[in-house]
Structures are given as C-alpha cells and as structure tokens.
Amino acid sequence: MKITYKKSDFPEPGESQLLLGLSHINNNDYLTALTCFEKAVTYDNQQALVLAASFYYFGLTSTKRDLKKALAYYTRAISVWENPLAQYMVGTMYYDGDIVDQDTTRAVEWITLSAEGGWSDAQAWLGSNYLKTSKELAQKWYHMAWKTKSQYASSTDHLYRILSHDSIFLQLDKTKVDYLSQNQKVLEMGSFHSPSRFAAACCQTSTNNQQEKDKLNSVFWYSITESGNFYHHFLVYLGTIYFIGVADFKKDYDTAVACFQQAAASGNAKAQYCLATSYEKTDKPESFKWFTQAKDNGDVDALLKVAEAYCHGRGTPIDYKESIQHFEKYLQQKTIYTQGSVHNLMGQMYANGGYGLKQNYTLALKHFKVSVDQYGYKKGFTNLGLMYAKGYGVERDEKRAYEYYKKGAERKCGVSKVLLQIMEKNLE
Numbered sequence: 001m002k003i004t005y006k007k008s009d010f011p012e013p014g015e016s017q018l019l020l021g022l023s024h025i026n027n028n029d030y031l032t033a034l035t036c037f038e039k040a041v042t043y044d045n046q047q048a049l050v051l052a053a054s055f056y057y058f059g060l061t062s063t064k065r066d067l068k069k070a071l072a073y074y075t076r077a078i079s080v081w082e083n084p085l086a087q088y089m090v091g092t093m094y095y096d097g098d099i100v101d102q103d104t105t106r107a108v109e110w111i112t113l114s115a116e117g118g119w120s121d122a123q124a125w126l127g128s129n130y131l132k133t134s135k136e137l138a139q140k141w142y143h144m145a146w147k148t149k150s151q152y153a154s155s156t157d158h159l160y161r162i163l164s165h166d167s168i169f170l171q172l173d174k175t176k177v178d179y180l181s182q183n184q185k186v187l188e189m190g191s192f193h194s195p196s197r198f199a200a201a202c203c204q205t206s207t208n209n210q211q212e213k214d215k216l217n218s219v220f221w222y223s224i225t226e227s228g229n230f231y232h233h234f235l236v237y238l239g240t241i242y243f244i245g246v247a248d249f250k251k252d253y254d255t256a257v258a259c260f261q262q263a264a265a266s267g268n269a270k271a272q273y274c275l276a277t278s279y280e281k282t283d284k285p286e287s288f289k290w291f292t293q294a295k296d297n298g299d300v301d302a303l304l305k306v307a308e309a310y311c312h313g314r315g316t317p318i319d320y321k322e323s324i325q326h327f328e329k330y331l332q333q334k335t336i337y338t339q340g341s342v343h344n345l346m347g348q349m350y351a352n353g354g355y356g357l358k359q360n361y362t363l364a365l366k367h368f369k370v371s372v373d374q375y376g377y378k379k380g381f382t383n384l385g386l387m388y389a390k391g392y393g394v395e396r397d398e399k400r401a402y403e404y405y406k407k408g409a410e411r412k413c414g415v416s417k418v419l420l421q422i423m424e425k426n427l428e
Helices: 015-026 030-041 046-058 067-081 084-096 104-116 120-129 135-151 181-188 195-203 210-224 232-244 253-264 269-279 284-296 300-312 320-331 339-352 361-373 378-390 398-410 414-427
Strands: 002-004 159-162 169-171
Touching (some): 030 046, 104 120, 232 269, 253 269, 269 284, 269 300, 320 339, 339 378, 378 414, 398 414
C-alpha cells in the first residue's frame, strides 16, 4: 500500500510538508508523518488539516485519542475550506457525543452539509438515518451516494481517491487481499453511524497487537477514501428498490442488477444472494453461481436455494445426494422457517431415489412425518397419503391414505383435493 500523487499539482505553501508526510506514511512512519502535517497546518493546508485531525481522532500515533485537537482541526478545515469530510466527521462527533454534547439534530445538520458537498459516506449515512422515518429521503440519499461512489470506484490499478483531492490516491497492492476489505466485517458491525467506536476499541488495545493496529488503519483509510469499497449495504437496498419498484423509483431491472453486481463483487453475501435472485428467471446457471458464492459466505437463505437447485436441476445437474447434504446443513440453522417444506423435499428424494441417492422408503416416511407432525406442512400430508395408498415402506392402508389426503385438502393442497375426490368417487 502506498500514497500516489504528482508533485506538480501541489504548488501552494505548506504542500511540500504535506507531500513529505505522505511519503512517511508510505514508509509506515505515521509519527513523523504527523509532524509534517502539523507544519503544513500552519499554512492552513486543507489536506494536512484533515489528515492531522483524523490522526488525532483515531489515535493512530498514540494509545490515546485527542478529540479536542481533532475537533479543532476539523472545524478549521470547515471554516477555511468548507471541507465536506471535516463536516462529516464533526457530524459524527455530535452523533456520538465525542468531546461535544450529544446532539442528533446538529449531527444531521453537519452531515447534510457534507452530503450536499459531495461526500459519499455522508450521503449513505443520511440514507440509513432516514430509513425508518422517510423512505423517500432514504432513497434520495442512497441513490446519490451510489452515483458519487460509482464515480470514484476502484480502477483496475486499485487506485482509490482520498481526501476528495483529484491528485491524491491510495494504491493497493494487487498481489494481496484488498487492504480495506480485510476488515470489512469490522466496519459492518457499526455501519456508517459510528466510526468512533472502532477507534476507541482499537486504542484500548496494546499497540503491539498487530491485528488491532491493522483494524484501526483500515477504519482510518476507509474514513478518508472515496471508493466503491464499503457501500454494498445500501447498494443492496437501492437495488431492491429498483428490482421491485418502490415509490417514485420505477422498476429498472438493469439498474438493480448493476447495484447488486457492484456490491456482490466486494464479497457481500446478501448482495450475492440478491444478484442470484435477479438472475433466477433469465439465467439459471448464473443464478446458481451467485447463490453458491452467497452460501459460501454464510448466507443461510442461499444455502436453501443451492439445496433446492440440486434437487430440481436449476442451473446445475440434478444431484439428490448433494441436495440432501445441503438441506441437512440448512436444518442445523436455528432461525429458519421452512423446515416443513425441506423435510417434505428430502422425503420425496428418498422415495424416488436416483441421481446419486439410494432409494429409502424408511427415511422418506421419517421426513414426511416430521413435515406434518411438527410443521403441519400441507404437501407432506399428500405424500404420506401416497405412501399408504401405494404401500411404499408400509402396509397398504387406503383408510389412512384418505385421512392424510383430507388433512392436506383442509390445508388447501390442490393435489390432496384431487386425490381425495378420486378416492371418494371410487367409493360411490
């Protein structure tokens, strides 16, 4: 990781110290870098003011944060330059009650100024803030954040614009895992609303703890980086809006897919699930690919989709054995709501056999009974009725078959209704 810039783009007084500080960052010497930024601050250099403030805010060069200095430098950057990043950080300080009295109203005012100035994280923050009170405002700010972020999304050279300066970029090492993405989950835990909590947590840890130092560095660079790296959570929301059509946002399949694709590329499981869903009708193999990636990244709903895909041959060849294995993993989850249908499908596969699975009426009956006894699943009643009607794994018993069909019909299962009518007609 290194900072890239063109010296010719920095002719103003104080900018030589700014560039010298950036070079020290490239050598991983943050303490000397801060000394250089402090010298540049005497010239009211905009980037140095924000960098020095952020160093103090996150406690990069000390185990103790200096929020008083951070607020002073952010405020100075606002009064001299109307810097949108500084406005955003002052807003979050009011939101968190850092060195100032907690004031949500003032926080929103500062962050709105930042958002109007083009800082994408402020726009995303406002989108999240208005989710519960005004879907229209949430959509407005999320959409604006997407447009802003897309403008400065990572290039193929892994360059990320920082500090809203067109000539200063963070360049990531292409041979390694994306530096920012390494701590993606750390950032997700607190969303955009409170970068302070990460700084406080990391500063309470020994500076010899490299893992915590890496987390702190990641949060710091994220806070000053204008990239497409961490906006997947609102992209999923925006994509869903376009996919189903909400309020003034008409259905727009192409835009929805574009939102999902950008977010899915970051490895976000929910985005990958949504992208897979968008392909379900148009491209089943592509849908299966993204469901698989979402499943591998821990999405439980995607695990169910993959199991069903193997069962029905959706985007992949039918493989009952693989399907059973995925269903069994799914049933191990604690918070699921489709156990009845899962047990019923597993029962059907064991009853049919083939596609890599040995026919087993005993296991089929077991799963059908679980689906009806524990979950009252309507199709389970139909299948149990068929097992007794045909004598599969049990003695043939038309009376019991009739009872199961009747229960399925009472639960509005169409197949049970038809089979029940056939039996009643034969009895006439």
